[in-house]
Amino acid sequence: MTECVECGADVTLHDDLEVGEIVDCTTCGAELEVVETEPPVLERAPELEEDWGE
Amino acid sequence: MNVGILYSRIRKDEKLLLSELRDRGHDVTKIDVRKQRFNLAEAPEAFAELDIVVDRCLATSRSLYATRFCEAYGVPVVNSHDTAEVCSDKVKNSLALEAAGVPTPNTDVAFTTEAALESIEAFGYPCVLKPVIGSWGRLMAKIDSRDAAEAILEHKATLGHYEHKVFYVQEFVEKPGRDVRVLAIDGEPIAAMARSSDHWLTNAAKGAETDSFELDARAEELVAEASAAVGGGLLGVDLMEAGDDYTVHEVNHTVEFKALDGAVEEDVAGRVVDWLEETAASAADDGIEVTA
Numbered sequence: 001m002t003e004c005v006e007c008g009a010d011v012t013l014h015d016d017l018e019v020g021e022i023v024d025c026t027t028c029g030a031e032l033e034v035v036e037t038e039p040p041v042l043e044r045a046p047e048l049e050e051d052w053g054e
Numbered sequence: 055m056n057v058g059i060l061y062s063r064i065r066k067d068e069k070l071l072l073s074e075l076r077d078r079g080h081d082v083t084k085i086d087v088r089k090q091r092f093n094l095a096e097a098p099e100a101f102a103e104l105d106i107v108v109d110r111c112l113a114t115s116r117s118l119y120a121t122r123f124c125e126a127y128g129v130p131v132v133n134s135h136d137t138a139e140v141c142s143d144k145v146k147n148s149l150a151l152e153a154a155g156v157p158t159p160n161t162d163v164a165f166t167t168e169a170a171l172e173s174i175e176a177f178g179y180p181c182v183l184k185p186v187i188g189s190w191g192r193l194m195a196k197i198d199s200r201d202a203a204e205a206i207l208e209h210k211a212t213l214g215h216y217e218h219k220v221f222y223v224q225e226f227v228e229k230p231g232r233d234v235r236v237l238a239i240d241g242e243p244i245a246a247m248a249r250s251s252d253h254w255l256t257n258a259a260k261g262a263e264t265d266s267f268e269l270d271a272r273a274e275e276l277v278a279e280a281s282a283a284v285g286g287g288l289l290g291v292d293l294m295e296a297g298d299d300y301t302v303h304e305v306n307h308t309v310e311f312k313a314l315d316g317a318v319e320e321d322v323a324g325r326v327v328d329w330l331e332e333t334a335a336s337a338a339d340d341g342i343e344v345t346a
Contacts, residue, residue: 016069016073018064018068018069018072018084019064019084019086020061020062020063020064020068020084020086021063021064021069022063022064022065033063034064045063049113050187050188050192050193050215051113051114051115051187051188052112052113052114052189052190053112053114053188053189053190053192053308054189054190054290054306054307054308054309054310
């Protein structure tokens with residue numbers, strides 16, 4: 001459990017968390033990027049860029 | 055082996071790969087490309103001791119440069135820069151398929167709104183206007199009338215990045231409410247799914263429903279040919295059923311497979327890692343070494 005950097009709500013995290021993964025805040029809907037796992041640190045995820053994709 | 059993963063975002067696809075690699079006891083070096091500085095002569099520290107690098111960059115621009123740097127440093131990278139170069143650009147992608155004799159939707163490329171409008175009128179309505187760079191079905195336009203064509207072209211010319219002034223105009227293919235995504239490794243189909251939607255766009259990213267799809271011999275043949283046309287590797291080949299044949303509309307080089315993983319029985323990540331092991335062993339036999 002850690003705090004959403006956008007709205008301050010608690011964000012529940014799963015066990016196999018990876019740096020670089022995106023989690024959603026279920027309270028405000030913000031996309032949050034995992035930048036550390038031990039302990040978990042979240043930052044607001046980058047906005048979608050036009051050349052993203054597969 | 056030590057596998058480098060180029061990334062800027064870890065999606066479910068990357069998590070499946072990481073999990074499979076670690077379960078098999080491989081070392082994994084996650085390389086966030088946003089934090090790297092690529093020198094012309096010296097590889098970044100993260101690239102030392104790698105047996106193979108897997109390009110999972112989310113951004114096409116980063117994918118193209120990062121794979122080029124890997125090759126300059128002598129680090130085996132999949133997919134290759136050449137494959138990325140062809141697949142990332144719809145014009146090059148279509149040209150490669152056409153040159154290989156793979157059925158692909160008829161397409162014009164024009165550089166001005168006037169010329170693009172002539173192409174649109176020649177194809178008739180509906181037809182399709184696509185960005186040359188892009189994915190997930192974004193900024194695709196099905197054009198139903200001349201009024202719509204004029205408006206879309208004006209918007210692209212006025213508001214768009216210079217790449218939007220390269221107008222990629224394509225015939226509209228009447229498909230049976232679905233298209234087919236095939237994950238292939240060097241032309242061999244690993245898994246296939248149908249992506250169905252009431253919308254004309256059937257991308258999984260647009261919410262299409264996915265279900266396993268059994269390929270017939272013709273589809274397998276086209277997948278092999280399409281893969282070879284773009285230089286091979288781990289690819290997502292997209293086909294549409296058109297009449298009694300298929301048409302291949304594109305090949306993706308940083309293919310997402312999480313939707314496939316849920317739609318088919320095949321252990322997709324396992325097959326990908328099998329291939330990485332073989333490719334790394336082959337590169338080692340060829341004497342490719344990291345110069346970092």
